[in-house]
Amino acid sequence: MRKALVVVTTVLLAVFVFQFVFAAVGAFTRPAGDGAYLLHSVTGMAIIPALCVLTVLFAVLARAPGRVVGMTVIPLGLVILQALIAMLANSFTDASGSSTTLSLIIGGLHAFNGIIAVHVVVGVLREAQKLPVPGSVLTGTTT
């Protein structure tokens, strides 16, 4: 289970990296049509939350200490917050749907929160790698 935790956290980190790429894809798609941010939305609202839940699950199954389990919950919370920030940014646009200073400031928090989430996932990965390998004591005595 420790290995599963390490693997799923690594995958989560990789998907996070791609999520930044997909954001850039959305920003640079011309014309900025209907589906520019489709990859970013699907990844952010389906794949990443699912991986976050798996991370928590595997941390519990790996009998990681409470602190580590707590850390694995943080990315899930930040991802929910991330969707909320995107909604709020759109709600502060003007009557014809154009951005305003306030909507852009809130939109900026979307990037900021994303960076924080990546850092937390890196932290989770480090902790997962430090977890004791089950049976390692036994192997140590027999060799």
Add this chain to the structure above:
Amino acid sequence: MTTGSIIALDIVIAVLAAASWLAAGATAATTALSAAGVSEPADTADHGRAGTASRRRLAIGLAVVAVIAILARVVTTIVLIRAGWWFAAEKVLIAGPLALAALLVAGPRVVRWVKGGRPPVVALLFAGYAQTAAVLVTVLHGYPVSSAAVLLAFGGVGGATMVTWRLAGPPPGRAVSRAPVVVTVAVITAGLVLVVAQRPAPAVPHAHGSVAEPAVAEPTRRFTLTAGTATVRADGREIEAWAFNGQVPGPPLTATVGDVLEVTLRNRDIDRGVTLHWHGYDVPNSQDGVPGVTQAAVLPGEEFVYRFQADQAGTYWYHTHAVSDIGVRKGLYGALVVQPSGTQVRDPAARGTGIEVIVPVHTLDGRSLPEAVEDTADAGTPVRLRLINTDSTTHRYALTGAAFRVAAVDGVDLNRPSALLNTAVLIPAGGRYDLTFTAPATPVGLFVDGRVVWSTGPVAVPPQAWPVLDLLTYGGSVPNPLPRADREFTLVLDRGLDMHGFLPRYAHTVNGAADPDIAPQVVRSGESVVFTIVNRSLVVHPWHLHGHHVLVLSRDGERARGSPLLLDSFDVRPGEVWKVAFRADNPGMWANHCHNLAHADQGMILHLLYG
């Protein structure tokens, strides 16, 4: 501040409160661990103690921020109650008790910690969970407050707290821990049972007996519209579109009051089917073009003949109502213009006594239509610009170089419209405004969101700062006692979790339900019906009732003081409350929905029914 921005601000504050409690709890946990000597090596003990002290200060500071945020939320909640109970119900009934519990549990323990007690990790995290649940209730199922939401929120907080207790706190005795576990599981189970049990019975049978409709005379105007995939050029690009007769927009249909229109719709290769809906034209129910309600969708190779009398003059449009979100977006729309009787049917491009220009604005695969046209207009020529917003979002229109009047809205003439200068107009999705003016000797330009679409010469982009016309105070009022309401409905627009078949979705909801679970509105023929439409979501909802124009009574409690407004498409912005009335004089089963077609697709559509 508008109620809409208070709604958003309230969520921001609630998120801040939740994040502060949770961060305070997490920080307190690190001090607890280092106090227990878990993660600090012995040689850095001194350094660790200093770190512990600063982290303790940080955690206490975060808790103070959370308390301030909760107090701020009391203020926003009071403002929202004053705007209407719909906006604040769940904040008072669910978020209030949760915030109070957070304060009562975490507050005294933080004070004790300040005085040198143990770090209250579990209490702070409990406060964080309570506040998080409060945010989630607002965002996921705010109105109406349901006992299921209450149970799931309270049960969720209890469950998360117990898990935390196990992981972080001192292990409670077996007998002590069993009771709350049982209670929590019971509460969550009851909540889930209620979610399943409370799902409203499926709405009306979508097939209904057709109502007797007057026979229509022999057609005097015949058109054929063939829907098919096509490659069209827009903005110098080839775009794969869905088109009527190979063009986007479809051909403009013109008629004169008194004509009988016969429109043959054929589908060449649109696999998902097409129909024709006459947006704003109050046709008999059988001609309304809503698949599954007034007819079956026209599949490839099939055809359907629409026939109706043109008895309303004005600017309208037609579009498919089958998979309408995609269909209209991809190009299945066109203008319908009916001239008053006594005038000859004329081509909009034909120059008679005046100039008429149809401007159907649309966004086709990211390209803005129509392309800019430069026209000529001799000084003194009367000009009528028929503006149609065929997109799903509001557009901002500005006319430079001439004083103009808004002669008609949604096809209906306004009473004594005054001349406007340097004023922008916002047209909701699906809405139409007719702007009239006399051409001056100098150039005139029409701009949509800052992009010129029609002009009579070189013109500068009008400033964004122009004031926006408020129709509710525009034009001359008519002494007209309000009709007594025989029947009233309240529609609270929001977002929420909804089970669509077996898949959960984040739907756009009316009174907490999404299509097809929204109860139909049943009225009797001849009744005067009043809708109160409340938008407690974060986005604008352009409301569109089929088959009727509605008379605007008030917005946010302020009576409409200008020309009588008979609309078929109107923007209900976040935080707004509109009261509109109509006479049930066109029997049938009518779609009643948000004309942001993506929202309609995600649940925001219901039906009005009478025979």
